[in-house]
Amino acid sequence: MLKEDAGKGKGGFIGLLPLIIFLVLYVTVGIGSGSFDNIPLAIGISIACIVAFILPKKGDKETTFGDKVTIFCKGGGENTLILMVIIYLLAGAFYGVANSMHAVDSMVNFGLSILPGRMILPGLFLIACLVSFSMGTSMGTVSALIPIGIALSSKIGVNVALVCGLIVGGAMFGDNLSFISDTTIAATRMLEVEMKDKFKANILMVLPAVIINVLVLAFVKIDAPAAGTVYAYNFVNIIPYILIILLSLMGMNVMQVMLVGILGGVVIGLFHGDFTLLESLKVVHTGMTWMEDMALIAVLVGGLVALMKYLGGIDWLLHALTRKTKTRRGGELAIASLVSLLDIATTNNTISIISAGPIARDISDEMGIDRRRAASILDLFSSAFNGLSPYAGQLLVAGAMAKISPVTIIPYVWYCLMMIVFGLIFIGIGWPNKFTEKSLIGNK
Template sequence: MKEQKNLSKGVSLIPFLVFILVYLGSGVYLQTKGVELAFYQFPAPVAAFIGIIFAFLLLKGSINEKFDTFINGCGNPNIITMCIIYLLAGAFATVSKVIGGVDSTVNLSLTYIHPNYIIAGLFLISSFISLATGTSVGSIVAVGPIAVGLAQRAGLSLPLTLASLLGGAMFGDNLSVISDTTIAATKTQGCEMKDKFRVNLIIALPAAIITLILLIIFGRPETIPNIQAYDFNFIKILPYLLVLILSLIGVNVFVVLTMGIFLSGLIGLYYGELTLLTLCQQIFEGFKGMTDIFILSMLTGGLAELTSKAGGIQFLMEKTQKLIRGRKSAQLGIAALVSLTDAAVANNTVAIIINGSIANELSRKYEIDPKRSASILDIFSCIVQGIIPYGAQMLILVSFSNGLVSPFDVIPLAWYIHLLAICAIISIFIPFSYRVNKENPINYNN
């Protein structure tokens, strides 16, 4: 299929629209049928595959030419790098959890939190767990039952308790160096994780501090519950600390995650939670847990290459640029695109992958620092993911209340998420560290 430079063809965007509509439509339909976690029942990779079929049917060129283009997209070095990181991150999270790392983290925190600051403490606990494990859902699942029990015993507002847990989970997910969203955002924008973390932290930290202050003021319990001394082992928390510290000082992410897996494995072997055989099995379980996002990343990489070759990215860029007047409006455009996509597909990682190439093109054209565009993608996808009532985080969160709390009770009290949106928008309109994004552009048009 010959490259069609400067040729805008809106029809080439139809395969991507089919992908989104199939994924969105299935979620809406299953939601009307009362299916639990409706937006997560139809596999995203299958929706992408349907979009790819439409691309082969609609776009010009021979089958062999289109297939070669598709394979080039799937095998893009940035896509493959992203996929390998997914596998290692999954293995680290699984092995660390199996040896009791998550439980020890929760119990250590609960043991030393003053009863007057339970809600604020839950925000900090969920923040750390999500930051360490790279998953907001995992943090909510780990802390949710404990949070509900403490809220009921202390006479706390259950919606506020759940909202604090949600905010902390999204804080960590947004910043974690092993989160799916961070991996996708940094690899599509061509920047280092530690650099994106620093830029992201400047925006997220003020929102987190203000939230913590509000929770300390308004989250005091009516009665003081007896906080028991929970069992924990500090050694089992060390792998999380190792990964966080090494990532932030700039050690290669492959080395970081491998060392994290190795340390967790040694601890598990020492305490008898693992044998060499079960350690290998748990590593593989971690790999398998990333199968969906691994396949989806490869398929969307191929679909993006087909769309780009046919002029789809050029078409979308031309339409988008009519609303863009400079660097600030370009950042707002990236934020709007990823937000709308996440609202449609209810998956922040998918939203970033879909919009990664467009954001990269916009950042290069308007000279936006790649770590800045990566932060915008991650932040706004997490903001929307945190407040949509049909997102996995919200649905799992309110399920712990046994029908006492609805998503619409939690959303207004999700102070961190609202403050993060305000801080992110303000950051677009104030002086920031900019660098021309032209040195190592992501090549989507090989």
Template structure:
């Protein structure tokens, strides 16, 4: 698109990355959504409602800014690619299934099955190659899975030795009140994302501490999950060594274009506007929902934390 239209390559790459992050924010089946909701014990649809209010204004402002920047460009060509609308079916199945609240694994399996049938029927991929691609995809998740397991083990050790209590006490000294607690929660997951360069792992690491912060600062579960998701996205989006940035640069290199992370970063409008929108909803938009202690196993968790303290 950049070569055909004359638009700046960093602008095009930044726009694609921003769109991907927006989709990740509002997806019912993204790994960040699952990690945040499972860790905080809230429904995905509730977290979606919280994220939608924050992400939509950021996306609209981003679109307006991109449109304003692109209007001044001289379009020198067009892009022609073959497509078939039936290939949208797997995406629609996943989207509708997620909105309806169907189990995430069922939704993903339906999407994979329908997509496999379509591409094999079209002759785009052989059945044997399809199985190989699935194996490659599963292997690609192995490292993330192992990191998540190790992080969970480390968090258990920290909790057992009073680390969470000490960390929470330090946070309480710095951040006061519910709004301060929400900001502290966002900065906590952001710091972990900077350290790990993986927003899903950062959420998994921050979940236990954020859970206790939510109780201490009287923050609702859906709000906590939303903060973890949005702030991890903000930091993941702007660090030059994040997976999204590296994949984008690698894709450009494969097509014969050279672009650096520092050239792209000024055009990552969505993460910056998402941060601004998040701060507005923390400090300026009232949230009357408090912490909900009525989920299964909550009493046992409280007793366990009290005994450790």
């Protein structure tokens, strides 16, 4: 038998009610009214928070409402969430500066000039994969490339939601595989395996999704640039994006990368007379205000998750998914289901990996699952569902910048959808376990 939920209790289903109520409310109003914009995410999550405050915890008569407020505030102020809020603000500032000093226009025209028509969308996806793998963060990638994608979509006559979806997909590629990604670090540390071994197993599981996504994008109908058409661009204006890519490849922290990009954009804008020094401050501030709603949502979600943990919802979910696990394939499916549902509940793939990690390790040891494969499953499914959650940071940023509902982007995040499909296929056939057993043999 497995260890009893890594030392945790069974929890209670009541702890999941706030999330369930939010999802039902959001979907019902969105479908019923014909638009998901009719129920702002911040309002829907606020309603879920109110429900979490009202719900009592069975057997707990000592925790006061003030104690619940403290729990909520600690959850909303969690380190990774505050970091995410700062990245949101920096991303908005960079977007505002890049747009004002015409970096976006130059970057789009430069891409149209060098890429064959059929390779524009696949090229953008592969660039997103490269940038995210280099930066180790999907948020930084989305923030840097979505402005380019938005401008590009209007020039080639492609649905902006599709372009946002392919960028989010490419961003989750790096989130899943990068050696400096917090999800990779969390998965390998929780399962006590080497990063390079986890990478070998993981890349084999997602490579078919990458190849198919590139091929499908190559056949999307676009208004391809006419042969011989000259697209004007100023190479100097592209420098902020070049800085972001090069500094990411060097492994610089995402906050440092965004700050350098903003500063570079301001200097070039001043040099070209796009704005004065005082106007540049307003440009930076305006860009930040575009992300205020998203930053608030991140804090509310963090507080909501903390209250759900207090109410026992997360523990109940852990227990329900692991109590009947008996076979290796069943164990792998349990790990995938566990981390997926935790990611849906927390909208944070790193937190979901850390929460599921101890149980995944126990399941691996009991069912004979190679820990490196288990780490790959944890990272793959958490990253895939994070890229498909309309209230997670990636789609929130994309939707805010494109001024569309995050829900409308989900059908076009093809790479994340294919990650799930191929992840399940490889669990079903037991591959690449057998293929890699010589180099990835045994558990620690």
